[in-house]
Amino acid sequence: MSDRMERTCPVCRASASDADAFLDERVDPSTLDSFSFASRKEPEFFNYRMVRCRKCDVVYVDRPPSQQALAQAYHEADFDSVEEANDAATAYLRELAPALRRVERNSALEIGTGTGVLLEGLVERGFARVVGIEPSPAAIAAAPANRRAWIREGIFQEHDYEPASFDLVCCFMTLEHVREPLEIAESVLRLLKPGGAFVTVTHDYRSAVNRLLGRRSPIIDIEHMQLFSQSSIAALLGNAGYVDVAVKPFVNRYAISYWTRLLPLNSAMKQGAMRLLSSSGLGRLKASFNVGNTVAVGYRPHESKGTDA
Template identity: 70%
Template sequence: MVQCPACDLVYVDRPPSQQALAEVYHAADYDSSEEADDAATAYARVIQPVLGGLRLGRALEIGTGTGVFLDKLKEMGFDNVVGIEPSTAAIAAAPPHRNGWIREGIFVESDYEPESFDLICCFMTLEHVREPKEIASSVINLLKPGGAFVTVTHDYRSVVNRLMGRRSPIIDIEHMQLFSTRSIEALFTRTGYTDIRARPFINRYSLRYWTRLAPLPSGVKGLAQNVLSSVGLSGIKISMNVGNTVAFGFKPPK
């Protein structure tokens, strides 16, 4: 990976082809339903400041998984929700009522009508794409004037990730980009968004999940998980800043 001195993005300088990525994510397993539910609840909370100026019409989620966040968008009042997801296993795990909302595949701008969405979300997905600028540019083309783009990304410059160094979970073979607050703001600025904001994001997951993420030897981690389970604490939800950033920007009105 190399670092851009202009925008602060850390990225893979020779990423795999789009076709190779599509094949890998198409075949990816899905085993995180509890964490997906927790994440969707947190995302629903964090986008509330964005919704005040939006028409709650049509929304798209890029990298929707089982589509659990699409349920949240419906609860918020959006009339029409759409999700795009490359993993067959994730889509298969979705309940029947979401079947009509989710499209299998990689996000491609030409699959949608220009200026047809009020809100587009992309949570923990920009790290996995070849060209995040292409995604952000496509999104602004698909947003109606005044529409919003919201992302959640890892922040490699956060205190927790700097302390953990190479032991951090963000150091992952699947991550072709590592963002900082500066680089995600630069992405939004360079692709034409206005009223851009980026800030730390608080995650809320069970102790079971936090223990699984901890940079501990497998034996110690297994023992900790067994102890938590035996005393009935593994399901307790804990809120924590683990070095993620929520960012959003708006398409300029006409």
């Protein structure tokens, strides 16, 4: 991660001179391992230096690693969160319901598909063709055999797909991890059919829980190249050319043991709590909380502006 390069705001392209300091850098390279770039890991609370854009409200790493370095990190990441991935997909499918009422159900793409569990849910809801892209071989290996045919290993690249070929594109808890989220949103717009939907889930750094926890929030993570608020994720979709953009918070449902893993406790207290939950069986119980996540949806205009019809 030594090949770090300066960038402008990844949402509105404003100069770094239009940004204020947000978080100083805190990284201990000696403690990083194969789970540092894995999904739903135990928080490390490391981060690259972050600034907040005064124009669009996004918080971003102003000198992130290169796209090549990030791709390699995710390629090498381990995966041990099948149950949590299944729980997340259940919540995402619930939040997709309004978009599914508006789009046709011929084809769907998921960027950062993991084990492809969401793709299976889309098939069950009538999609004829589903495709997922996932950089981690470990995540793909954890997928059941019936899903692997839907999953392509690698990072999302627009030229791998036909223009105007998808009714729905999903990108859940992934836009924070990429170097150029605006470029991805613009690429997705060109891949959508007119009227097609782009649905994202991102963290909201301005939510009450994340403001309360501050630097001890799980969203403070070396993986995150940017952190959105509700206004900045709406700005991202608007700047990319989407219409009927809607943004709202939603509730996640996970096992109590997973919620406990995310708590900002010292190691001894957390291990004690995890042992108690395991021995009592309480850790397997599911609980729902609004932990500051946001679902956003935008649609490709029927009268396309400067994109393929």
